[in-house]
Amino acid sequence: MEEFQDEKIKIEDLKPDKSKRILTGIRPTGHLHIGHYFGAAKSWVELQDKFDTFIEIADVQALTDNFNNPQKVKDNTLQIVMDLLALGIDPNKCTVYLQSMIPEIAELTVYYSNLVTISRLQRNPTVKTEIAQKRELFGDSVTYGFLGYPVSQAADITAFDATYIPAGEDQLPLIEQCREIVRKFNSIYGETLREPVEVISNSPRIKGLDGNEKMGKSLGNALYLSDDYDTIKRKVMGALTDPSRIKKDDKGHPDVCMVYYYHKLFSTINEIKDVRSECENGTRGCVDCKKQLIENINAKLEPIRDKRHYYEEHPDEVKDILMAGTAKAKREAEKTMEKVKKAMMLDY
Numbered sequence: 001m002e003e004f005q006d007e008k009i010k011i012e013d014l015k016p017d018k019s020k021r022i023l024t025g026i027r028p029t030g031h032l033h034i035g036h037y038f039g040a041a042k043s044w045v046e047l048q049d050k051f052d053t054f055i056e057i058a059d060v061q062a063l064t065d066n067f068n069n070p071q072k073v074k075d076n077t078l079q080i081v082m083d084l085l086a087l088g089i090d091p092n093k094c095t096v097y098l099q100s101m102i103p104e105i106a107e108l109t110v111y112y113s114n115l116v117t118i119s120r121l122q123r124n125p126t127v128k129t130e131i132a133q134k135r136e137l138f139g140d141s142v143t144y145g146f147l148g149y150p151v152s153q154a155a156d157i158t159a160f161d162a163t164y165i166p167a168g169e170d171q172l173p174l175i176e177q178c179r180e181i182v183r184k185f186n187s188i189y190g191e192t193l194r195e196p197v198e199v200i201s202n203s204p205r206i207k208g209l210d211g212n213e214k215m216g217k218s219l220g221n222a223l224y225l226s227d228d229y230d231t232i233k234r235k236v237m238g239a240l241t242d243p244s245r246i247k248k249d250d251k252g253h254p255d256v257c258m259v260y261y262y263h264k265l266f267s268t269i270n271e272i273k274d275v276r277s278e279c280e281n282g283t284r285g286c287v288d289c290k291k292q293l294i295e296n297i298n299a300k301l302e303p304i305r306d307k308r309h310y311y312e313e314h315p316d317e318v319k320d321i322l323m324a325g326t327a328k329a330k331r332e333a334e335k336t337m338e339k340v341k342k343a344m345m346l347d348y
C-alpha cells in the first residue's frame, strides 16, 4: 500500500520507541566539523536514547567519488568514529559499523540494480547536482558506481530493516529512490522489505566562516571538532565581518556578520544581546567581539576535544568499538539477505 506523505515528519515529533530502528550514514572523507555537529550529529546523540540507532560509516560510498584515493577514506574511517564518540555517541546505545565489512550490502545492491533504470538515476536531483560538481573527477562520463550509489544506499537502508532515516534536504531524493526500489521489489517478489520513512530535523544548516551557505572542507571555511585553541583563534580572526564597518566606532550590521552568526550558536542570550546592541551602536570593535567568541567556542569544544584526545591515544579501543558494531550489524544484514534470497528464489 502506498503511503502518502504530505507533511514531512520531524525528528523532534517522533515518539520514542526502542523497537524502531533509525539509520543514518556518513562518508568518511574528512573530520567532522561544527556544521555536521549542529546540522546532524547533535540530534543523533539524542536519538540514541529514543530509538535503536544505527550509524553506518559509508566507506564504500565514499569510494564512489574517491576511488583514486583509498588512503583518504581509510585514514578518515577511524577519525570519524573518534569524532562520534567524542561528541557523545555511546556504543552501548548506538551501533556504529563499517559498510565495507558487510558484503550483504554489496550483494543487495546487485539485486536491486535490476529494479532501477539508468534514466531514473540520471534524474535523481542529488546525483545530478553532485555529478555537475565533480566534473574534474568524472569529465563528461560519470562512472557506473557513482551513478548507482543511490542503489547502494537503498541497500544500506533496507539491509538493516530501518524504519526512520534522518535526512537533510539533499538526502530526500535518495530516500525517495530507496522507497521506489522497495515497492518494486515487494511487488515482484512479494512483501519482503520495509519502506523507510524520512524524518527531517529542525537543525539548521550552518554557514561557513566566510559567509558561504555551506560549511565544507573543500571550501576551507570549516571549524572542526578536533581544532585546537590556536586553530579556532586563527579561523575566527579571519571570519567575515560587516564589510561596511571600517573604523572601530562605525555602526555595525550584525546580521551580515559571521562573528555575530556564530555568537548565536555559541554564546549566552545576554551575550548575544550585548553583541548586537554594542555592534549596532559602534561601541564594541570587531576584535573584542571575536575574542569573546573564540573563548566561547573553545569552552564548548574543549570537552569534546579532550574526549577525542583520549580516543586518539587509544585507537585500538576505537577499532574494537567499530568491529563490535559491525559484527552486530552484519547479523541483521544476514537476516535480511536470507529473506531476500528466499523471495528471489535464490535460497539454494
Ligand code: TRP
Pocket: 023, 024, 025, 026, 027, 056, 058, 061, 153, 156, 157, 165, 171
Ligand atoms: N549519502 C549520505 C551522505 O552523503 C551518507 C549515507 C550513506 C547515508 N548511507 C546512508 C545516509 C544511509 C542515510 C542512510 O551524507
